[in-house]
Every structure is written in structure tokens, then in C-alpha cells.
Amino acid sequence: MNIEDKLLLIRFNSDQSAHIKLNKDLCVDCEERGCLYVCPVNAYQIEGNEMTFDWSACLECGACRIVCSRGALNWEYPRGGFGVCFRYG
Amino acid sequence: MDERFDAIVVGSGPAGTTAALCMAREGLKVIVLERGEYPGSKNLFGGVMYTAILGKLVPKFWNEAPVERYVAKRRFNLLSETSSVSFEFSTKDFSDPPHNNSFIALRARFDRWYAQKAAEAGALLVPETDVIDVIRKDGKVVGVRTQRSEGDIYADVVIAADGANSLVAKKAGLRSDFSSDRFTTGIKEIIELPKEVISQRFGLEGNEGAAVTFGGYPSGILCGGFIYTNKDSLSVGVTTYLHSLVENKMQVSDLLETFKKHPMVKPLIEGGRAREYGAHLIPEAAYKGKMCDDGILVIGDAASLLNPSPIFLEGTNLAMASGMYAAQTIKAAKEKGDFSRRSLDLYPQLLEKSFVMQDVTKYGKIPEFVTKNPQFLTDYPDLLCQSAKELFTLDERPKAEKKALVRKIMTQNSSSLKVARDLYKAYRNLL
Ligand SMILES: Cc1cc2nc3c(=O)[nH]c(=O)nc-3n(C[C@H](O)[C@H](O)[C@H](O)COP(=O)(O)OP(=O)(O)OC[C@H]3O[C@@H](n4cnc5c(N)ncnc54)[C@H](O)[C@@H]3O)c2cc1C
Ligand code: SF4
Numbered sequence A: 001m002n003i004e005d006k007l008l009l010i011r012f013n014s015d016q017s018a019h020i021k022l023n024k025d026l027c028v029d030c031e032e033r034g035c036l037y038v039c040p041v042n043a044y045q046i047e048g049n050e051m052t053f054d055w056s057a058c059l060e061c062g063a064c065r066i067v068c069s070r071g072a073l074n075w076e077y078p079r080g081g082f083g084v085c086f087r088y089g
Numbered sequence B: 001m002d003e004r005f006d007a008i009v010v011g012s013g014p015a016g017t018t019a020a021l022c023m024a025r026e027g028l029k030v031i032v033l034e035r036g037e038y039p040g041s042k043n044l045f046g047g048v049m050y051t052a053i054l055g056k057l058v059p060k061f062w063n064e065a066p067v068e069r070y071v072a073k074r075r076f077n078l079l080s081e082t083s084s085v086s087f088e089f090s091t092k093d094f095s096d097p098p099h100n101n102s103f104i105a106l107r108a109r110f111d112r113w114y115a116q117k118a119a120e121a122g123a124l125l126v127p128e129t130d131v132i133d134v135i136r137k138d139g140k141v142v143g144v145r146t147q148r149s150e151g152d153i154y155a156d157v158v159i160a161a162d163g164a165n166s167l168v169a170k171k172a173g174l175r176s177d178f179s180s181d182r183f184t185t186g187i188k189e190i191i192e193l194p195k196e197v198i199s200q201r202f203g204l205e206g207n208e209g210a211a212v213t214f215g216g217y218p219s220g221i222l223c224g225g226f227i228y229t230n231k232d233s234l235s236v237g238v239t240t241y242l243h244s245l246v247e248n249k250m251q252v253s254d255l256l257e258t259f260k261k262h263p264m265v266k267p268l269i270e271g272g273r274a275r276e277y278g279a280h281l282i283p284e285a286a287y288k289g290k291m292c293d294d295g296i297l298v299i300g301d302a303a304s305l306l307n308p309s310p311i312f313l314e315g316t317n318l319a320m321a322s323g324m325y326a327a328q329t330i331k332a333a334k335e336k337g338d339f340s341r342r343s344l345d346l347y348p349q350l351l352e353k354s355f356v357m358q359d360v361t362k363y364g365k366i367p368e369f370v371t372k373n374p375q376f377l378t379d380y381p382d383l384l385c386q387s388a389k390e391l392f393t394l395d396e397r398p399k400a401e402k403k404a405l406v407r408k409i410m411t412q413n414s415s416s417l418k419v420a421r422d423l424y425k426a427y428r429n430l431l
């Protein structure tokens, strides 16, 4: 099962604005790029040479926050009531 | 909000709800702030809810709580590419309540029910409210800031029960120990199957349940897999060290897919329908921050109060115990009218005396141990499978020859002495 299909299973209460902000300038010469591996929904992708980030399907796990050692992320939770909403958990 | 509270609890997981329930029963004025749409909507675990403490707080809770099955069977599987060596414990001795205080559960349902218990006891439960910072006055924590309009709330004491990522403990300056060697991430799918199929596949009767864990596959990665039987679904997932994913350039969602395809896993989940996908961090390494400060306490996962042993993996009972001790501490502080660090220091003292700190101290070094000794997860499962295969392969060789061969396989990369030492080390550190 691919990620796109898995995302359809999750209930989201999407907000308009991003809860995680990425300073892409710091990604340019990041060698580790840990965010690519630890994110369960592949929110981080490399396009050409540039890092792209889509916060809209974020599961709010915090793995990217812990793994990014360059301080490229301004990581907060979504506003109260927004974001992922598990029905099983 | 103009109203003042005795205590503000941030987060309604098992830790926060227990603290709120105990304080409300003591007549304290308590507010619980939860960022999710409802308690549990942000929470995910394996898993088994350990209820020794819950049973004391809510007698006979199993008659009303949304638990799935009780644990009647545990199986640990060590995997190679194509084989498995397992150790199983099954019993009928837990078939009567309280069922050994071990219930498989789903957090979106369980946490919601449990939070309601705190509300019934008199705690004010406010969901959809994200705490963004603590408020300090003269160096003391005196309240929290939320994103709601007029969202500053004041109390004598704040309890940070906000889970593994604890932004509250971080912003209050109590902890900064967030590094990738200290956390594992768990990702999980809910796979729906008919109740009878689950009972048949796992050899269960009535509301018996199975907790099945796996190690050694995919090899090279510090990870483990799990399957827990719910009533009519399975919780299927993997947990893995963040640094190990990065070092191996392994995408965590691929790791789960690889695990699900293992020949010993696939038949157990075959034919099921995926219903949900989720992820959550596990704070595996012992806490390096402060348990309390003037006007604030940290409980549960927010203070990494978790036993990460691959045999036990317990967090819910440590969370509830810490919530209970925090409530006792606050009651005593209220009587003295003193919420300073010195007065709140009773809380870490109560933790130290209980199983909580004793287990955390014993098992909190596991992340370091596993990282320094990756052979336990990456080599030994495979060597054990190879040895078992050799032993049970039927041919015309005498058995003594096989025993010698097994010895050779097990000591492939080292000496017998090293293997004996390793086994002793595993016993000391992981069990
Ligand atoms: C994959 C996995 C498997 C596990 N398996 C088991 C198992 O089998 N058995 C076991 O006992 N334990 C298990 N655990 C551990 C267990 O889940 C935790 O130890 C337990 O949930 C800790 O409870 P808590 O109340 O401290 O934190 P949580 O349950 O994480 O609750 C924190 C609460 O705070 C809320 N919150 C967070 N930030 C804010 C904020 N800023 N404002 C308002 N609210 C906020 C959250 O929404 C959440 O409701 C597992 C964990 C994982 C991830
Ligand atoms: S780890 Fe941090 S700095 Fe590196 S690519 Fe990812 S977000 Fe950018």
C-alpha cells in the first residue's frame, strides 16, 4: 500500500496556515537529510536540488523536529482542534 | 479567562487524566487543556494498556472502559529473511478480571472514556486548546498561554502532561534533551479482520488477546515489529530508532511495508482491510531534565517516564503512576500553601520510591546499549534462525555433528566466550 492510499484513511481537520515552517536555505548543504527518512507521510521531498515540504498531511509525530540538527524547522503543533484526528489511535 | 484554578493540566493522555482525576477527587479546582478535537484524537500506541493503577482509581473499569481484549498470550519472534525462532507465554490464569491488568486498547477510544472520568469527578475538560507557552511571574510558573482569545489561564501550579514531544517542558526551560538517539518512532496501521478470523489465527478464545512482537527484520536496522489483536482489527506496526533510519537511508513507511511482507507476518494480516495509519514518538532514554520547578511539574512521557525494554514496553502505567504522585504532591503543597520547587520536590521523591524510577533507571540505558551493541537486533536473530534450521534439518548426519555446527554458526564472527558474554549482557540489560 502506498502513502497516498494510506493518507486517504486518516481524518484531518485541515488548517489554512502551516504549523511547521521550514527554512529551506539551511537545507541546501545539509548532508544527512534525516527528515527524508523519518517522516511517515513523506512530507519532505527533494525536487531537483531543492527541498520541498508539504505540511498538510502531517501526523504531528515530531520525528522531523528531533532529527533535524540544523535548526531548519520552526516546529509547533497545529492550532487547537486542527490537524490529524485519530479514530482508532 | 478571569477564573483562577488550583491546577492546570496540559494534555489528557493517561498521565494528565490520572492527575486531573485524583486532584478533582480531592476537591481541587482543576482545568485540563487538550489540543485534540477530543482526548485521544492525537494519541497512538501499540499496545497494551497496563491498568494496575487504573483499577484502584476506577474499580471494575473493565465493565465500562472501551478495552479490546485482555492479554492471554505473548509471543516474541526473532526473524531472519525466511525463518522465525519464537518464545511464547500463554495462560488461562488471567481469564478472570482484572485479567492481569493488561488490556489491548485503542487510544482514540480509551483516552476519551478515561478523560470523561476526570470530568465526572469535577475537572473542567477543555479540548481543541493548544497550550503555546507558560506564563511566568517573578521567575515562577503561574499559568499558561493558549491560542484562544483571552487565552491566558492562571493557577497555583501547571502540570506538563503533554507527551513525548513536550513543548511545554521545553518552553518552561525544564528540558532540552531532544536528540535522535533518545527517541524511537512507532508507525502503525489498523487492519480490520472478522473477530473469528483473528481468534483462529492467533489461537484465542472469547475475549483473549495476543501481544506479538518481532525483532531482527529487516536486518541491519535497529527496529522491532508488533501485532496486537483488537476485537475485530489488528494493530500492526514497527518501532525504530530515528538515527538508525537516517544511517541506513531507510524510509520509515517502507520499513513498515517490508515488515508486513515478511513470510511470518503476512499470513497473520492477510485479507485484512487497512482502516487507519498513524505515527508517534517513544521517549526511550531516561530523562535528563528537571521533574519540577517553581509552579510546574512534568509527568508521563513528557518526562520520559517509560520502560523501553523490548520484553515489556510499558508507558501507560508509568504515566498513570506519575499522574497520581503529582496529584498527591499538589494536595500536600496546597495544604502548605507552598508551590515552590522545594515543596514540589516531593513528587520526584515519590517517583524514586516507586516502581517508576526503579524501572526507568534500570531500563533507561537501553537506547545506549542497543546502539553500542547492534548485534542483538541485527545479527543474533539471524544466527539463531540459522542454528535452529541446522538443528532441525533432517539428513543422515549424526546429531552430535549438528550441535557442533550450531556452535560454529553462533560463534561465526567471534568466540564462544564472546557469545556467552553477549547473552549475559542481553539478560542483564534488556530483561
Ligand atoms: C508505537 C508505540 C507503542 C507503544 N506501546 C505501548 C504499550 O504497548 N504499552 C504501554 O504501556 N505503552 C506503550 N507506549 C507508550 C505509551 O503510549 C505512552 O507512554 C503513554 O501514552 C504516555 O502517556 P502520557 O499521558 O504521558 O502522554 P500522551 O498519551 O502522549 O498524551 C499527551 C497528551 O497531551 C496533549 N498535548 C500535547 N501537547 C499539547 C499542548 N501544547 N496543548 C494541549 N494539549 C497537548 C496530546 O494531544 C495528548 O492528548 C507506546 C508508544 C508508542 C508510540
Ligand atoms: S534535516 Fe533539516 S536541514 Fe536537513 S534537509 Fe531536513 S529539514 Fe533541511
Ligand code: SF4
Pocket: A020, A038, A039, A040, A041, A042, A043, A055, A057, A058, A059, A060, A061, A062, A063, A064, A065
Ligand atoms: S511531524 Fe512527523 S508527520 Fe509531521 S512533517 Fe514531521 S515527521 Fe512528518
